[in-house]
Amino acid sequence: MTQTARETRPLRIVIVGHVDHGKSTLVGRLIHETGSLPEGKYEAIKAMSERRGMPFEWAFLLDAIQAERDQGITIDTTQIWFKTQKRPYVIIDAPGHKEFLKNMVTGAASSEAALLLIDAQEGVQEQSRRHGYLLSLLGVKQVAVLVNKMDLVGYSADRFGEVAEDYRAYLKGLGVVPSCIIPISAREGDNMVEHAARMPWYQGPTVIQALDGFEHRELPTERPLRMPVQDVYKFDQRRIIAGRIESGRLKVGDAVIFSPSNKTARIKSIEAWHVPEVPETAEAGQSIGVTLTEQIFVERGEVMSHLEQAPIESNVFKARLFWLGHHPLRIGNGYTLKLGTLEAPVTVEAIEHVIDTTDLSTRPADRIERNGAGEVVLRTKRLLALDEHDANPVTGRFVLVEDYLPVGGGIISMEGYPDQRRLVTVKSTNITAVGHAVTRDARAARNGHKGGVLWFTGLSGAGKSTLALALERELFAKGYQVYVLDGDNIRSGLNANLGFSPEDRAENIRRVGEVAALFADAGFLVISSFISPYRADRERAREAAKDAFHEIYVKASLEACESRDPKGLYRRARTGEIPEFTGITSPYEPPESPELVVPTDELPVEDCLALLLKYVEGKFQT
Template sequence: MRQDKQDARQLKIVIVGHVDHGKSTLVGRLIHETGALPEGRFEAIKAQSERRGMPFEWAFLMDAIQAERDQGITIDTTQIRFRTERRPYVIIDAPGHKEFLKNMVTGAASAEAALLLIDAHEGVQEQSRRHGYLLSLLGVRQVAVLVNKMDLVGYSADRFGQVAEEYRAYLKGLGVEPSCIIPISAREGDNMTAHSGRMPWYQGPTALQALDGFETLPRPFERPLRMPVQDVYKFDQRRIIAGRIESGSLEVGQEVIFSPSNKTARIRSIEAWQAGTPETVRAGQSVGVTLDEQIFVERGEVMSHVADAPQETNVFKARLFWLGRNALEQGARYTLKLGTLETEVTVEAIERVIDTDDLSAKAATRIERNGAGEVVLRTRRLLALDEHEENPATGRFVLVENHMPVGGGIVSMEGYPDQRHLVTVRSTNITAVGHAVTREARTARNGHKGGVLWFTGLSGAGKSTLALALERELFAKGYLVYVLDGDNVRGGLNKDLGFGPEARAENIRRIGEVAALFADAGFLVISSFISPYRADRERAKEAAGAAFHEIYVKASLEACEDRDPKGLYRRARQGEIAEFTGISSPYEPPEAAELVVPTDELPVEECLGMLMRYVGERFQNTR
């Protein structure tokens, strides 16, 4: 582990562990051993312990709340500062009892590293595993494990080895490699700041060395600019946009963009309540800004630099820990708080529930209290956010029900595209021009209305088979009909696009626009694409308007894998194809398709018959 001589930067450490495993005692001992205990405090704690007829209690240094002293548990998070020869620290002592997990989450959310305590006598407990999972969920990757109360097991190397290996294996399942696992006795001071003669078999770092071995993470001002808009005030003729800079830095004259409205302007001035009008500000400062032009901005938007803006989406994955008394249920609606934004969110899917005891995962439609899982959340409006690992300030959220926080989690955009480029309008000098031939005239000439039959479904569901069969039948009946699919689009119009989430979304956007033009020209165009994202299909619907008809070619994943005509599912399962829909990338089925064609229940001819009847009823062929 690297240990520099001096590091002026303060490091935030959270201390977690099962109730009564010795967290507060550990902190008290650390404070004393580093000489940070205020003068007279040691004597006060000693007198307090004597009045209560109990041995000297280090935990009283941290357990400042009367209820905690009476019950012997830590209820709220407590923060205390001290320093070693290397650098200053803020230690956050988080409650271990499961009734106070909300407080533990609050404490851990801002930490850069963690000390996790386990009682050598009691061993790894349910809460020990739950706290490890929470640290992983919150993105705390620097973890040192302290096996405490070694004095209660006779300083046994065998007992230490049992506990250490059990918990190391658990953390490995979370993708976390502890920096070290240390046998200590916080009460007696063993291996706290110096190696203990009672455990000569241990030659690793002490608890204090473990602290100094942690690395400081990138400082908030080193990350891209993010300022969630708190409010907009009007003074004299100025409109001041106020908020706290969560990350990055800002200078007068820089161009900024507000997401998700995508409005841009330049910073005319920075207004600081106690510092006048500075030219530069950075993360941690609450400021107001004025712009070089009047644009409408509202609370909840995020200000950033144009070149490094947050992602925009109305759907994302989340790793979530649930604290509500009532279970989180699929389809339920909650209030999402993300930065200064509050909006309604729907739990679209619960992909899996995690058993924090053994890390097993199972399918479910609800997550019980103190449970964890991976979910898909959808809002009606676009959000501006970041992947948690990229920017924690705009990558974590809270869910609220009846004005009470009931859950929290971190954002993952795995499998979902950034929708910014799909909704940004760049052309501003275009004037709509009418046609010399009306839509009604085309319908009269063609004998049918133009329209878009948008086939969506999993790979292998039968979209292309049905699209080509329908095209053949309709052409024979005199329809102007054409199929758009990957073969005729990817080879020309969209040959510049790859297959990642953003590229696939752009692929569908272009197809939607082309299909709308075909329909406007009087054609019945059949679009045959997986088009997995509901938001992309909604944009195609907006392009074509009333001419758009969503056709869900429905087949279960199991049925599609059994068919697998091109061997794609097999290759995806073997990891040869990345981001394959249904396996490693999501498919969002239609909520209200105009027609559902169940190809795993009906033969092809019956499915084709359904489509022919639908076209005959909707498009009024008169030939």
């Protein structure tokens, strides 16, 4: 964008602050001081104040709703236009009362910068901290803090310093560095346009200078291409896939993929409305349509990207969210997830902790109350196409809806969870299935037992390997065709090229699942002994082996496993020597409906082995 275009495009500013800290007065004074007040408006406000027998109030400029005057609080966001010598602005005056945080979020989400108001006399309040946290969560990084009502504290430099340092320290904990902290009196106009003679000790920018110092948020054209599909239209035998490009660039001839269906094609044409020529390219911020070189079925909610920089695919992710619902967010609750143009049912799988927005401390909890914040794990039944917020802020945010009302929103993290894209992508083509000359029943008749997969899952130290080897020995002695698959015989050969990142661990389990299914098809009883922490990976192993799959949850608490720690792994994980260690820094998702639970922290090894032998004899003997 050219410099001229930047100067003519309005900069969107949100004004937030605790109730009664002077936001409406600030905006009224700001518009007046910049000469943006409509002709005759000042006189009208003055006359209204006189009729009511009240002192002149700048706040009346924004009180367009009678209900707001009656309640004495600003309820809705109000967009106000004004202009400095540098450029025009759209100011979003957001409510400060905690009951109306939802509107504050609405205003801040579309803003490029923020003015955060604090009363010099009252100092930093709970709402002040909550608003700072929300601005950080919504990605508003350009923030100027205005310490208002300095006239009520005698224009004290010491008092200003106390408030400024208190809030600066809080914002630092959020990773936000304010561009400036300005002492003002909105009522008196001090430090609004010109430096106030009553505060000679302050030499920083005025409010107008702070505003003019903000930069327009650049459109994310350099980030990977993301276009959520809004709809598909049919015109003149053409199928036009329409949507808004949220990031990146696109040109005719580009190879694209639609996620999570993973269908690919090339761009045949780019369609635009009310343009003199058919465009050959498009970029972030443009609403367009595209036609493809081949007809594929694409539906609303999918995300179009380039093949080489596709979004993550997952049915589970971590989220840092702010909760606005009237009822608490609880584990097991279901909501509608809105992610781009997609709407999908989502379940709260875990609440890792709640965040106290007053001091940013965390604590464990089983719920998040209204106006609270926390880190949670969300799961859907279908794969989602998503981005981590750090990688793409535009497509890394989501909203939760309940009863058609937004009740929460947050940002996406995949910390500890793998990208499942490569685990579900089929690259082999021209493959024809070949049957066997020996049937499964014939193998079972020869062996005296059916083939199957006993999939042992549980934390490190739960006893999986101990039980797997003991069970193998006992079953072999009874005449079973049995074999144990574990890390020693898999990672030294078949999976020697895999590390321990979430993606490599998921691929490790995918391969194990396929090998185990082949063993079972060959008539073997195969015992798979892996932590296999992700539920989605175990479900893929179940799909591979089908009804031959039996999930065995070797259950032991984290405390029990850590107390055993035969190889010292937990100790090393606690000191940071082993990153991404399951149960400590990486998640473990217990089975929801395992075929058998073996509680090794409650029963001795002999009793656990007896449980397993009884299960095998009951399920696999012919």
